[in-house]
Amino acid sequence: MFAEERQIQIVRELNVHGNVKVAQLSEKFKVTVETIRRDLEKLEAENKLVRTHGGAIAVESRDDDEIPFNDRTILNREEKLSIVNVAKQLIQEKDVIFLDASSTSLYLAKELPNLNLTVITNSILIAYELFSRSNIQVVMTGGNLTKSSLSLVGPSAIRTIKYYHINKIFFSCKAFDMDRGISDSNEQQAAVKREVIEMAEEKILLLDYSKIKKRSFVFIEDMNVLDYLIVDRKADLQYLQKLKNSEIKLLVGE
Template sequence: MHAAERHQRILTRAREEGRVEVKDLASRLSVTPETIRRDLTSLDRRGLLHRLHGGAVPTGQLPANPGVGGREETRSAEKGRIARAALAQVPDNGTVILDSGTTTGRIADLLPADRELTVVTHSVPIAAKLARNPAITLHLLGGRVHGRTMAAVGPWAFGALDGLFVDTAFIGADAICATRGLSTAEADEAQIKRALITAARRTVLLADRTKFGRTESAYFSPIEDIDLVICDSGLDTGVAEEIEAAGPRIEFA
């Protein structure tokens, strides 16, 4: 079967059922899962499908990005495990960046009150949590507060990072692709995330499996600029191998 015919069958099935899975398509079309992953990536790049963990959905069927409150309830157990695993990457008496997001917010909940640490963040909810921790020296970046993420963005926040250098940055992303890097749904969020990575000696990406194998509109970093990825154990093996081949080590929580 030629690729064009395979692509048409994949699109037809996705539109009929609302979602397609790599393993199911490989079985139905008598090809390898790797071939299907390449097909889905090609269709995603053409704007015909959106890649998701283990499969894809038709364009236009992805839910809108929820606000912080809604995202707190999504994949809560996985985010908790990822945050606990990330604690091992927090340096003793060092300086860290916590990006905005629900998983990085879990790290803020877990930081002990007897371990001195300097934390830089542009997230208002994270800053509110850390302000009550007596062991934390907190620096909140200013700027326009984004209504969905409750994080400071724009020139003020970006300018405050000029000349800053920290030990470790803990970063989130809306979408992660081995070939197309890290991306998010908002251009101003992408700008600040890029600056956070530049300010850190080492960058740790925190993401559950639903963020992998897809892209969003605002690119902010190649995958090779990430030192460590911490993800839940449900990540597709093929996707994990693609990420590690691009540079960072993956740790499963």
């Protein structure tokens, strides 16, 4: 695990529990106590926590949407790459695919196979990643700019989506629960995803282990709309066993 990823997870622990202990973090992340102390010193210098004797306390809680996109890209990087390596195998010549504005979809954009494709996206970062690929036609939605993720949302984005026949949507979310389904923390992002899910022939959810057995603010869709659920090897596969009784294909990245 990279230091940056570990530090992001430390802040998340603080936001959930309000405080952390050096010894517990050392055991959790399998690094030395000295390494954790250096992490806490750095995070305190960035005003993300206040160090105490033997640990730290939170400065304030932060929603995932307030975490800079670059930090979210670093978080669970290896797991996201393993998911993407499976997802790209589902893409075929002349597919029209939609990639949402998630960090996992950005990784998928970087790994797209050398095929003739049309990629529709509301992510400026994904469009920029693909603009030089001569074999890929890139279509951007209109909409209002969300600065935290450099993505486009709102009525204009949704209207654009209605014009296209989409073979596959590859998307992520903030939370997945077997009973509650797929949910997100941002209403406008959820609305865009909901519209594409309705339009697309195949729905493919890219889900790293940290989002499973959780619920977020905005309901997107029931899990039964999915054709594929792609997870990493750290995912709670026992929890996902219920999918065997559904038509959803569960794929696991290595």
